[in-house]
Amino acid sequence: xxxxxxxxxxxxxxxxxxxxxxxxxxxxxxxxxxxxxxxxxxxxxxxxxxxxxxxxxxxxxxxxxxxxxxxxxxxxxxxxxxxxxxxxxxxxxxxxxxxxxxxxxxxxxxxxxxxxxxxxxxxxxxxxxxxxxxxxxxxxxxxxxxxxxxxxxxxxxxxxxxxxxxxxxxxxxxxxxxxxxxxxxxxxxxxxxxxxxxxxxxxxxxxxxxxxxxxxxxxxxxxxxxxxxxxxxxxxxxxxxxxxxxxxxxxxxxxxxxxxxxxxxxxxxxxxxxxxxxx
Amino acid sequence: xxxxxxxxxxxxxxxxxxxxxxxxxxxxxxxxxxxxxxxxxxxxxxxxxxxxxxxxxxxxxxxxxxxxxxxxxxxxxxxxxxxxxxxxxxxxxxxxxxxxxxxxxxxxxxxxxxxxxxxxxxxxxxxxxxxxxxxxxxxxxxxxxxxxxxxxxxxxxxxxxxxxxxxxxxxxxxxxxxxxxxxxxxxxxxxxxxxxxxxxxxxxxxxxxxxxxxxxxxxxxxxxxxxxxxxxxxxxxxxxxxxxxxxxxxxxxxxxxxxxxxxxxxxxxxxxxxxxxxx
Numbered sequence: 001x002x003x004x005x006x007x008x009x010x011x012x013x014x015x016x017x018x019x020x021x022x023x024x025x026x027x028x029x030x031x032x033x034x035x036x037x038x039x040x041x042x043x044x045x046x047x048x049x050x051x052x053x054x055x056x057x058x059x060x061x062x063x064x065x066x067x068x069x070x071x072x073x074x075x076x077x078x079x080x081x082x083x084x085x086x087x088x089x090x091x092x093x094x095x096x097x098x099x100x101x102x103x104x105x106x107x108x109x110x111x112x113x114x115x116x117x118x119x120x121x122x123x124x125x126x127x128x129x130x131x132x133x134x135x136x137x138x139x140x141x142x143x144x145x146x147x148x149x150x151x152x153x154x155x156x157x158x159x160x161x162x163x164x165x166x167x168x169x170x171x172x173x174x175x176x177x178x179x180x181x182x183x184x185x186x187x188x189x190x191x192x193x194x195x196x197x198x199x200x201x202x203x204x205x206x207x208x209x210x211x212x213x214x215x216x217x218x219x220x221x222x223x224x225x226x227x228x229x230x231x232x233x234x235x236x237x238x239x240x241x242x243x244x245x246x247x248x249x250x251x252x253x254x255x256x257x258x259x260x261x262x263x264x265x266x267x268x269x270x271x272x273x274x275x276x277x278x279x
Numbered sequence: 280x281x282x283x284x285x286x287x288x289x290x291x292x293x294x295x296x297x298x299x300x301x302x303x304x305x306x307x308x309x310x311x312x313x314x315x316x317x318x319x320x321x322x323x324x325x326x327x328x329x330x331x332x333x334x335x336x337x338x339x340x341x342x343x344x345x346x347x348x349x350x351x352x353x354x355x356x357x358x359x360x361x362x363x364x365x366x367x368x369x370x371x372x373x374x375x376x377x378x379x380x381x382x383x384x385x386x387x388x389x390x391x392x393x394x395x396x397x398x399x400x401x402x403x404x405x406x407x408x409x410x411x412x413x414x415x416x417x418x419x420x421x422x423x424x425x426x427x428x429x430x431x432x433x434x435x436x437x438x439x440x441x442x443x444x445x446x447x448x449x450x451x452x453x454x455x456x457x458x459x460x461x462x463x464x465x466x467x468x469x470x471x472x473x474x475x476x477x478x479x480x481x482x483x484x485x486x487x488x489x490x491x492x493x494x495x496x497x498x499x500x501x502x503x504x505x506x507x508x509x510x511x512x513x514x515x516x517x518x519x520x521x522x523x524x525x526x527x528x529x530x531x532x533x534x535x536x537x538x539x540x541x542x543x544x545x546x547x548x549x550x551x552x553x554x555x556x557x558x
Contacts (some may be wrong), residue, residue, distance in 0.1 A: 002520065003285065005403050018340060018343065019340075024500060025337075025339070026333045026334075027332075027336075028334050028336050029331050029333065029334055029435050030350075033311075033312055033431065033434030034337060034340075034431050034434060036339065037341040037427050037431055038344045039344075040344045040345065042346055054307020054308065055363075056310065058290075058304075061294060061297060061298075061313075062281060063486075064480075064484040064487070065297060065318075065430070066426060067319065067441050068484075069443045070443075070533045071529065073490065074536070075490070076491060076492065076496070077492070077497075078491075078492045078493070078496065079491065079492060079494070081493060081494055082494050113498075114489070114498070117498065118531075119530075119531065119534070119535070121385050122531060124531040124535050125535065126530075126531070126534040126535055127534075127537055127542070128536075128537060128540055129534065130532075130538070131543070131547075132447065132499055132547040132550075132557075133540060133546045136465075137443065139418065139422075140418060140422045140465070143419045143422035143423055145427040146423075147345060147427060151307050151312065151316060152312065152313050152316055155310055156308050156313075163345075164348045164416065177492075177495060178497075179284055179496050180496060183496065187419070192323055198326065202344075203350065205343040205344075206343070206352055208321070211343065211352065211354070211390075211393075212335075212336075212355070212357075213355070213358070215357070215360055215361050215364065216357075216457040217357060217458050217462065219392075219459070222396065226397065239342075247350070249402055250349070250350065250395055251397055251405075254349045254351060254407075255398070255405040255406075255407045255408065255413075256398070256403050256404065256406070256407075258407060259409055264410070264412040265407070267410065267411050268411070268557060269510065275362050278411075278557075
């Protein structure tokens with residue numbers, strides 16, 4: 001399916017793409033907004049075409065409209081235009097060329113420095129700043145904001161992909177973008193028009209009973225659900241990536257060796273150096 | 280403005296509600312999806328009315344359609360129906376009655392236990408599990424998922440509010456929901472129809488130049504932007520909460536004393552006890 005293909009006309013079709021025809025959840029309400037959300041795919045190849053004027057500002061308005069814990073607004077976003085900075089980040093992120101290629105590359109930051117400056121300027125001590133909780137609030141708020149930007153971008157016919165590998169070397173990102181202490185680039189986001197030939201199917205997910213529970217966590221059905229999903233993902237990867245790898249194989253490849261973390265096993269120490277004591 | 284009021288007809292109106300008429304960002308593309316995102320307000324009072332059949336499943340389908348790092352799907356969600364469990368969580372969250380009141384209460388969990396079980400069952404060691412990075416991926420993925428559920432809910436005319444105070448006592452949440460090691464309730468989410476009389480205006484945010492940077496972080500304009508926003512928030516709180524408190528005053532009230540953390544200053548130790556070594 002081409003990324004520019006129209007979205008499935010019905011809930012059943014959209015849910016079948018996401019879960020497989022045998023694992024469609026109970027029928028519920030549906031509308032164009034939900035169809036848009038269901039149609040998400042990450043895209044890793046972009047045309048160089050510039051975005052319409054004001055797109056960045058619209059995406060950021062969507063992002064700032066997301067909830068933020070106690071309205072603390074502990075995040076910032078940096079649009080990276082400089083080709084040299086992009087190239088350096090692409091390299092650090094394991095040679096992800098789309099970071100250089102996409103017309104808009106955003107670095108979403110956990111940012112408690114604004115609040116810290118406020119405290120300094122007002123002569124107020126803010127003893128909560130050094131806590132893990134405060135970093136976590138900032139990272140979660142950045143994620144809520146970024147996801148709203150993703151939804152807005154996709155509603156405009158744009159494609160996106162998150163770049164978690166920006167955490168391979170957060171100190172480099174800090175240096176490149178001049179981030180003050182108390183700011184950390186949590187992830188990147190490529191935004192642009194999908195390149196021709198970069199097709200991407202909706203990726204199936206685990207069936208709902210594997211992730212949704214009622215009152216009590218219950219993994220009793222998990223082995224059967226995982227086996228069914230393994231078969232689906234092997235089929236998906238055969239169609240799209242020419243190697244029939246199951247989900248279990250992929251999880252083991254990703255989580256089964258520290259080298260697969262690309263340096264992110266050092267994140268706790270790096271964060272402390274960047275002004276997040278994680279107390 | 281009543282929560283059930285129609286959304287502003289134009290981008291300019293919606294942006295003026297979010298930023299104030301003097302701080303509207305550059306005009307950009309616009310559509311109904313973006314208007315929906317801009318119209319978000321958190322709502323803290325709900326009618327008891329049940330949701331249409333299948334609403335939960337639709338919200339979870341939207342949630343699962345969000346990006347997830349390397350498709351690891353390190354999150355779960357628990358729908359809490361049991362009134363006693365809800366009452367206990369409401370109390371621990373500083374007596375937030377809407378947790379008991381809303382027709383749907385969801386606990387979004389960072390969950391690496393599914394991957395851990397997979398490794399055990401397949402006889403594969405997963406040495407990446409104990410790292411801070413892995414917890415952070417799980418928390419961010421839970422946030423991306425939840426935000427999609429929020430957008431889906433609001434598209435259906437429902438209201439929501441995130442409950443960060445679920446982290447006041449994560450061990451209690453673990454006990455109430457029977458969460459295994461490697462699972463942590465990161466935040467709650469109330470979903471339902473706004474109660475009559477629970478009006479809520481779109482809350483203004485910092486002007487874009489305070490949070491959006493180009494190539495380099497630059498806080499030079501921040502004091503003026505903060506002063507302008509302080510005035511806007513004092514006006515907003517006077518209209519909505521009958522106490523004209525500026526943003527700076529609120530940040531200091533929230534971040535200026537450890538007691539305002541409601542126990543979340545212990546989060547690092549609590550997470551370690553729940554199976555996240557945060558290495």
